Amino acid sequence: MTTFVLIPGAACGPWHWHLLDAELRARGHDVVSVELPCEDDTAGLEEYADAVVDAVAGRRRLTLVAHSFAGFTAPLVCARVPVDALVLLAAMVPVPGETPGEWWAATRHPDSAVRRAGRAAQRAGAGAAQGEMPESAVPGSAxxxxxxxxxxxxxxxxxxxxxxxxxxxxTRPWPMTSWPPVTTRFLLCRQDRLFPAPFLRTVVADRLGTVPDEMEGGHFPMLSRPAELADRLERYRRTVTR
Known part of the structure; x- marks a missing residue:
């Protein structure tokens, strides 16, 4: 039985995975939805990796699913515990020595307004849903x-x-010297506004040397298309060489 390890992006937690979690469990898989210490100002990338390693203790046949900002954390986990596969879902792809803060300019992210709106929403936390964010980041707005x-x-x-x-x-540099030797798949979403598809195609080609897989949907396919995403994860699992 595969254990799918769901690692959330910035400002997110297990709830943002709950629909996908249910789909995977209904297919007979074990699921670990990781709680990261995102509100802890003493926690950096290594501490995020610690949280994942602690959450999967004693489990085997791991497939990590890393969303968005978790692209910086998941490879650190692959270097510390045996992992069958890593799926990067609309994720950031780091290079050695780069901080997540530097990533945006280094990858030439195309839309500074979208970036500012996203960061404002995440910094506000739950208060963002109560009108404490820019109008451009209000849920459901254009x-x-x-x-x-x-x-x-x-x-x-x-x-x-x-x-x-x-x-x-x-602010913490990505500490690895190279990408871990683990089967890695990248899945982008064609209607993603935070990380537009043409942008991610270039990032994946430049940094992983591969062509990403693609599906319909915005930045959170685990909420908008959980059954389709579960189907894709199952296909990835079946292609892993053991």
Missing amino acids: ADPFFQDLPPALAAQAAVRWRRQSDTPA
Whole structure:
């Protein structure tokens, strides 16, 4: 039985995986939805990796699914515990010595307004759902970079579940000297406003030397298309050489 380890992006937690979690369990898999110390201003990338390693203790046949900012954390986990496969889902791809804060300019992210709106929402945490964010980042608005393809009620719930995201890990250089030797797949979403598809195609080609897989949806396919995403993860699992 595969254990899918779901690692959230910035300002997120297990709730943001709950629909995918249910789909994977219904297919007979074990699932670990990781709680990261994102509000802890003493926690950096190594501490995020510690949280994942602690959460999977005693489990085997691990497939890590790393969303967004978790692209900086998941490879650190692969270097510390046996992992069958790593799936990067609309994720950041780091290079040695780069901080997450430097990543945006280094990869030439194309839209500074989207970036500012996203960071404002994440820094505000759950208060963002109560009007404490720029209008451009309000869930369901025309410029929402996160939840634009969710039903309004689900988008509102997702925003209420935002956590405050400390800036500490964004200042810590990625400590690995190379990508870990683990089977890695990248899945982007064609309607993603935070990380647009043409941008991610270039990032994946430049940094991983591969062509990403693609699906429909915005930045949170685990909420907008959980069954389709579960199907894809199952296909990835079946292709892993043991």
